[in-house]
Amino acid sequence: VLKVPENIDAKGAAPLLCAGITTWSPLRHWKVKKGDKVGVIGLGGLGHMGVKFAAALGAKVVMITTSPGKSEDAKKLGADEVLISKDEEQMKKHTGSFDFLLNTVPVKHDLNPYIGLLKRDATMVLVGAIEPLEEMHGGLLITKRRNVAGSVIGGIPETQEMLDFCGEHNIVSDIEMIDMQNINEAFDRVTKSDVKYRFVIDMKSLKN
Template sequence: MTSLTAVPAYAAPAPKAPLERTTIERRPVGEHDILIDIKFSGICHSDIHQAREGWGDAIFPMVPGHEIAGVVAEVGAGVTRYAVGDRVGVGCFVDSCRHCEYCEQGLEQYCVEGMVATYNGRDKNGDPTYGGYSTHLVVDEGYAVRIPDGLALDVAAPLLCAGITTYSPLRHWNAGPGKRVAVVGLGGLGHMAVKLAHAMGAEVTVLSQSLRKKDDGLRLGADRYYATADESTFTELRGQFDLIVSTVSAPLPIDAYLGLLKVDGAFVNVGAPEEPNSVNMFSLIQGRKTLAGSAIGGIPQTQEMLDFCAEHGIGAEIELIRADEINDAYERVVGSDVRYRFVIDTATI
């Protein structure tokens, strides 16, 4: 095993404080661990929610980042899945109980005992976890996935959250030929939902506040694009969709969106607003509709998603930044000024 290693990282020292360069300790490489030389780390809106305690109390100092792409630099003696030089990714969790009914099904994100978050969590020893805004990460081999050679690491990094977060509900609710899918919001999550639903063969409609990104939406694979600020949209599209995937992290008029579903249609939330939402039960009863949520995906499905993306030539649309641009990038994400995912070049940390 290696000795505990100090590695550079960017951390929020306190809630709402600007991120700053620091040094963190990574655990030694254990028997079943791999050491990842992180090459790229995506910036997810979740990072901002947590660094600013928008979702509740958090652990500081915090090193965000759960869209991690890199190369294996060292393996433990018992590692069988990976070798030095392999291209790998790590998403939103780095461990789970491994024995509950959901872990045994490859649904580790729903672990009964709670998955161990990649950052802003605590490992089984009670130590805080630190994420991908750093140069290296040690993780159990069972919680890393292989990035296919057909995917560049920079555009693959956001797939570890934005990609799987949208792929999982599209698969679960059977998006494909003959299905009409609407994507609410064309941001970091939404642009991936459009690409994936299109590749699955569904008819895809984007529902965005304005038509500002219409050309992008159509280029990414949308068949139609409507502005939700135009009230006529909710009249024109009433009863049309089998599945609506909402990727926005702000409260929505849920009843209006439920009105766009066919009988037995589903409205699935993958965006997580900081404020509660409300719904009129008659919006569900009249049409046997489903209001649901979905959280990322397990390790097997994340690997399936990466292989699907490689097969179809799908990567995230990214803006590559230096580490010293993270704080500016946070403000731009909050202002919806990114097309469509910031990715940190960790060599600049």
């Protein structure tokens, strides 16, 4: 049983039990703290929560995305800066400067450009791509003792900690409420990345 703080909206709290804890758990496990430079790779259901949490923890947050059009949204969510990963000059400026990277990209992609962003002994954690990935260059890991790790959801005590933190900082997921009857349309929109950033079903519509 989990207690949802009374001051946060139930609709926005629902995805916290998935996207929320999935991003909170690695931030806590790797002890992200005030002053750390944290990169959140990918702005979607997971990424938008990663930005909110990292910012509330006091980190300097950089949203790392392939889409320049997401810059404004990222800053509204709490990002201090936006890094366009397709821009080689921008990537070069950030080489070896991140304390932690939260990688929320849900599909196969090349990790090597992101590994190069890490400081010595720093970690990139994957929470999205549960499939085979591109080959990693061992030299990028070996030369600076960098780490690539994975994380998935979290236990009940950690989830309650996350909910309490959300209550203290007034954090919820950005959602769009839909009726049960619109589930197929919502699914199609999810596949087109046309949702900011989670759909929540109004179960009262089930009676209609």
